[in-house]
Amino acid sequence: MVDRPNKPMALATTPGLPPQAQVNITHNNSRVSAVLPTGESVEVLLYGATLISWKDRAGSERLWLSEGAKLDGSKAVRGGIPLVFPVFGTAPEHKAAGNLPQHGFARTSKWEFLGKSTSESQGKNESSVKLDFGLSAATIDDETKKLWPYNFSLIYSVSLTPTTLSPASRSPTMDIAQVSVTGLDEAEYIDKVDGAKAKKQSGTVSITGETDRVYTPAKGPSEPVVVSEGGRTVYSVVRDNLEDVVVWNPWTDKAQGMADFEPKDGYKNMICIEAGAVKGWQKLEKGDTFEGAQTISV
Numbered sequence: 001m002v003d004r005p006n007k008p009m010a011l012a013t014t015p016g017l018p019p020q021a022q023v024n025i026t027h028n029n030s031r032v033s034a035v036l037p038t039g040e041s042v043e044v045l046l047y048g049a050t051l052i053s054w055k056d057r058a059g060s061e062r063l064w065l066s067e068g069a070k071l072d073g074s075k076a077v078r079g080g081i082p083l084v085f086p087v088f089g090t091a092p093e094h095k096a097a098g099n100l101p102q103h104g105f106a107r108t109s110k111w112e113f114l115g116k117s118t119s120e121s122q123g124k125n126e127s128s129v130k131l132d133f134g135l136s137a138a139t140i141d142d143e144t145k146k147l148w149p150y151n152f153s154l155i156y157s158v159s160l161t162p163t164t165l166s167p168a169s170r171s172p173t174m175d176i177a178q179v180s181v182t183g184l185d186e187a188e189y190i191d192k193v194d195g196a197k198a199k200k201q202s203g204t205v206s207i208t209g210e211t212d213r214v215y216t217p218a219k220g221p222s223e224p225v226v227v228s229e230g231g232r233t234v235y236s237v238v239r240d241n242l243e244d245v246v247v248w249n250p251w252t253d254k255a256q257g258m259a260d261f262e263p264k265d266g267y268k269n270m271i272c273i274e275a276g277a278v279k280g281w282q283k284l285e286k287g288d289t290f291e292g293a294q295t296i297s298v
């Protein structure tokens with residue numbers, strides 16, 4: 001062997017592509033998970049395209065998921081982040097949506113995984129990943145087709161960066177007694193636990209009993225809704241084209257009444273902040289699309 005004085009040396013790191021997010025399809029093709037090079041991760045169940053996990057780089061879970069949640073496609077997932085379409089709650093008087101189950105069928109339909117895209121933000125050494133899911137008139141099951149015999153298609157994108165998730169909304173908190181929600185001051189809301197009365201929020205929201213409210217913040221979607229615990233920000237939600245914010249906590253009796261809500265005192269450790277177009281219908285002309293988003297920052 002000829003010894004060359006200037007032969008190339010092995011490099012400590014391989015130049016070229018920076019590390020990218022790893023995306024895997026697991027659990028017999030029923031879940032999609034993504035892990036960023038920095039360690040943050042998400043897991044999406046194709047059933048409902050429900051986000052069932054969002055972990056920080058140390059592996060700590062950020063979402064509340066009931067210990068009794070069914071993850072086998074037999075029932076809408078209790079907890080995590082569901083996607084609701086075409087109706088939030090029920091609409092018994094509505095011609096088309098009147099026969100649908102509570103919160104429609106998107107959260108109980110099997111979505112398709114359409115693919116991933118990754119990106120790196122130059123200079124910041126930060127990677128992100130976007131997972132796309134689809135559901136359409138062509139892919140829903142026959143039972144659902146009977147209930148909703150209309151043409152539609154939905155694309156749901158879940159983007160993860162080290163500090164944000166779009167979209168997201170349910171998060172574990174340590175102690176509901178310490179939780180306050182800002183960004184809803186002066187907002188009109190419908191109080192679903194008080195005969196659907198129209199009310200107006202004054203100051204921050206704290207949870208001291210069963211809470212089920214549909215807020216329409218006057219300052220619009222870009223005003224952050226911030227969940228704090230003991231004065232420390234836990235996360236904030238900024239919406240895009242989603243006018244309403246639902247705040248829900250079942251409290252003692254409702255939690256007791258839900259077979260899949262576990263542990264029964266789990267209501268002390270969760271709050272549900274849901275961004276959406278909830279209060280009114282979105283009217284689309286043939287061929288039109290509606291787009292909405294939320295970004296949760298920690």
Ligand SMILES: O=P(O)(O)OC[C@H]1O[C@@H](O)[C@H](O)[C@@H](O)[C@@H]1O
Nearest residue numbers: 076089102103192212246248274
């Ligand atoms: O039991 P479900 O259908 O998952 O609904 C749970 C709750 O979901 C919330 O989003 C609604 O505001 C509540 O009214 C509802 O009770």
